[in-house]
Amino acid sequence: MRRINLLLILVLCTSVLAGCSSSIKASLDNQFTITPGQSARIASESITIKFIGVMADSRCPTGVECIRAGDVSCSIEITKDGIKNPITLTDSAGSGSSGGYTFQNYKIIFSVSPYPVAGKTIAKSDYRLILKFTKLGN
DSSP states (O other): OHHHHHHHHHHHHHHHHHHOOSEEEOOTTSOEEEOTTOEEEEGGGTEEEEEEEEEEEOOOOBTOOOSSOOOEEEEEEEEETTEEEEEEEEETTSSSOSOOEEETTEEEEEEEESOOBTTOOOOGGGOEEEEEEEETTO
C-alpha cells in the first residue's frame, strides 16, 4: 500500500511539473504572452525576458467611475548577452495604450491582462504580460 501511495504521489508531481512551462520561444515583431515567473527567449537576439510580477495595479476597474485612469507596473528582467537588466514597465494610461519602452535598440510594446473589474480581486498568478519586441531602425 505504501508503494502505491508513493507511486501515485510521484506520478502526480511529474504531471504537475510537466504542465508548467518556465520558458517559451518568442521572436521579434511577434506578440507573445508570459505569466509571472515565466520567461521567453528570443534566440535570434540572445535575449531572455522574465516576468517577475505585477508590482502595482491602480487601473480604474470596469464598472467604477474614477477621477484618473490609474496605471499598472510590472517588474521584468531582460538578459542580453549574459547581462541581467531589471526593468519596470509602467502603463500610465492603464489600458495598454502606452508608448512602450525602449531597451537598447529594441522597442517593447506591452499590455497587462486581465483588466480589473469592480468587486473582484486579481490573484498575482492570474496576471499575463503581453509583449512585442521590435528592433529599432528596421
